[in-house]
Structures are given as C-alpha cells and as structure tokens.
Amino acid sequence: MSDVIMKSNVRLMIKNITKTDLIHYHYNECSPSVKLMIENNLDTNPSWRDYLNHLDLINQAFESLTAPNTTSLNIILEESATTEQHSF
Amino acid sequence: MITDGVLIKHYIEGNQGSFETLLKRHKNRIFSSIYALVGDRYIAEDIFQETFIKIIHSIRTGRYNHEDKFLPWAMRISRNMCIDSIRQRKRLPIVVDSEGNDILNNIGIFEKSQEELHIHTDEMTMLRKWIWELPEEQREVLVLRNYADLSFKEIAAVTNTNINTCIGRMHYALINIRKMMQKNSVKVK
Numbered sequence: 001m002s003d004v005i006m007k008s009n010v011r012l013m014i015k016n017i018t019k020t021d022l023i024h025y026h027y028n029e030c031s032p033s034v035k036l037m038i039e040n041n042l043d044t045n046p047s048w049r050d051y052l053n054h055l056d057l058i059n060q061a062f063e064s065l066t067a068p069n070t071t072s073l074n075i076i077l078e079e080s081a082t083t084e085q086h087s088f
Numbered sequence: 089m090i091t092d093g094v095l096i097k098h099y100i101e102g103n104q105g106s107f108e109t110l111l112k113r114h115k116n117r118i119f120s121s122i123y124a125l126v127g128d129r130y131i132a133e134d135i136f137q138e139t140f141i142k143i144i145h146s147i148r149t150g151r152y153n154h155e156d157k158f159l160p161w162a163m164r165i166s167r168n169m170c171i172d173s174i175r176q177r178k179r180l181p182i183v184v185d186s187e188g189n190d191i192l193n194n195i196g197i198f199e200k201s202q203e204e205l206h207i208h209t210d211e212m213t214m215l216r217k218w219i220w221e222l223p224e225e226q227r228e229v230l231v232l233r234n235y236a237d238l239s240f241k242e243i244a245a246v247t248n249t250n251i252n253t254c255i256g257r258m259h260y261a262l263i264n265i266r267k268m269m270q271k272n273s274v275k276v277k
Contacts, residue, residue, distance in 0.1 A: 021254050027274055029239055061215040062234040065112075065116040066123055068136050073115065076140040078128045 017041075020049060026055040092158035093250040096147055111140065114159055118166055120235040125170040125228065127220065135173060160242040163232065167246055174224075211274050218268045219261075226261035229254050 015040060024030035025038050042048055090109070098106035118139065123132040141163055146152050154161045219227060225247075232243045240254045247254070270275075 008095075016110050019259050020252075023255055024240070024256055027240070033174060053261075054266060057215065058219070058230065058233060058262065058265060060210055061219055062124075063216075065120045065235065067116050067135060068119040072119075072133050073111065074139050075137050076111060076144075077108060079141050080111075080144050 016043075017048065019051065022051050023055065026052055093155040096152060100147060107144075108116040109261065110158070114162060117159065117236050118162055121231050122161060122166050122170055122236055125167070126173055131173055135169045138169055140168075146199060151230075157242075159236065160238055160246055163236050163238060163242075164246045167228070167232075214272065214274065215265070218265055221268075222261050222264055226264065227256045229257040230261055231257070 006077070015034075015037070017034070021030055021034050021038065025035060037049065042052075089183075090112060095106040095110045099110070115136075119136050122135050123184060124141070125144070126132055126135065139162065143152075143162055143259065147192070182215065219230060222230070228247065229243055232238045233240070238246065240251045240258075243249075243254045244251045
C-alpha cells in the first residue's frame with residue numbers, strides 16, 4: 001500500500017507521509033526520522049490526527065487481556081512435567 | 089529478564105519451573121488472541137491447551153529452533169488450530185428453531201454474561217461487534233497486533249503473507265470500521 005494520502009505543509013519535508021507510515025507510527029514501528037517528521041507536522045495535518053484517532057479507538061475496543069482458566073493451566077503443567085520429559 | 093530461548097533451554101535440561109515461567113509470561117496474550125479469533129470461551133480453552141501441548145511435544149522432540157521468537161511461533165500454532173476449528177464449525181449442519189434461527193446462535197446468547205447482553209448500549213460495544221464482523225483476515229491482523237503484540241513483520245510470518253499485505257488489511261479494517269461508524273452516526277471523540 002504505497003498510496004500517498006497526505007502532503008505535509010512543511011517545505012523541508014523529505015518524504016510524503018502515507019497511511020502505512022501512520023500505521024507504523026501508531027504501533028511504534030516506524031523509523032526515528034519518520035516518527036520525528038510525523039510529530040513535527042501533526043498539528044498542521046488534521047487528517048493525520050483523524051487517522052491516528054481512529055487507530056486509537058480500535059485499540060480501546062480491544063478489551064484487557066483475558067486469562068485462561070486454572071484447569072487449562074494445570075492440564076498444561078501436568079503435561080509439561082510428565083516423565084516423558086526425561087527421555088529426550 | 090531471562091529470555092524465552094533461555095527458559096526453553098533450561099526446560100529441555102529438566103528445569104520444570106522454566107516452562108511454568110514461560111507459560112505464565114505468554115498465557116494471557118495467547119489465550120486472548122485465540123478467544124478473539126474463535127469467539128467462544130470453551131473452544132478457546134481447548135485450543136489453548138492443545139497449543140501448549142503441541143509446544144511441549146515440539147520442544148521435547150527437538151523441533152523448536154526459533155531461539156527467542158517463541159511468541160510468534162506459538163501464535164502460528166494456535167492460529168492454525170483456530171482456523172481448523174472455524175472450518176470444522178462451518179461444516180456443522182445448521183439446526184434451526186421454529187422461527188428459522190440457528191439454535192447454536194441462541195445457545196451462544198444465553199451463555200453470554202449479563203454485561204455482554206447489553207451489547208448495543210454503548211459505542212464501544214458496537215465497535216467490538218463491528219470488529220467481530222470484519223472479514224477474517226482483517227480481524228486477524230487487528231487481533232495479532234493488539235492482543236498478541238506481534239510486529240507487522242511477525243504477523244506476516246505467522247500468516248504466510250508479507251508486511252504490505254498485513255498493513256493493507258489493517259488499513260481496510262479501519263476503512264470498514266469508519267464506514268460502519270458513519271452509517272451509525274458514531275463519531276470519534
């Protein structure tokens with residue numbers, strides 16, 4: 001997905017920021033230079049902010065992590081401790 | 089913090105506690121991802137157990153060679169089991185009640201908690217419902233990124249795709265959610 005969606009208003013922009021960059025930025029996976037570029041120009045690009053807000057919202061929709069029940073854990077631990085373990 | 093690779097090495101050497109540490113470290117991420125993919129707590133528990141039993145057997149038979157990439161490897165195993173489970177369930181015959189509704193759906197409703205029954209009462213629960221309605225491959229990227237905390241590179245490896253495909257799926261998931269929000273007049277605050 002390489003489509004350019006938004007152009008920064010800043011003259012010294014090295015590259016155009018794409019949605020791919022914004023997704024990487026949101027999940028902390030972008031390069032430091034792209035991160036800096038986005039942060040420096042976020043205020044002048046409301047569409048970036050809007051896109052990031054939607055990503056935030058989706059994150060919030062994911063409820064806190066759920067734990068498996070104790071029975072499952074006990075079954076797994078029993079399996080991991082069986083004597084077979086010593087045969088390898 | 090001892091790395092996953094070292095814990096596995098210690099377990100192979102006979103240290104049971106190392107496996108327990110590994111299980112405790114990853115249980116919630118793996119279980120939540122499975123639960124979010126299959127949508128049923130009981131099935132999720134079964135798949136979670138099967139995943140770890142397969143992990144144990146793979147480690148014992150010397151088939152684990154991913155060093156510190158334990159989580160993506162475990163997620164690949166659980167994801168394949170989720171896919172098998174979903175396929176099996178799709179093959180089940182649909183039994184309908186007198187009004188033509190799938191009775192398995194009705195059972196699902198009765199099994200949900202009181203809190204879950206108020207599904208339409210707030211925007212966040214609507215959003216969760218829409219995420220659940222996304223095409224499987226889009227939902228999968230969201231789940232693996234948000235619950236399993238895998239990077240896009242790792243998701244690409246787990247799902248046998250490439251990073252651009254994963255990012256594209258994430259993007260289209262967002263477009264679909266936005267469409268549903270607009271249709272239902274929900275705004276991002």
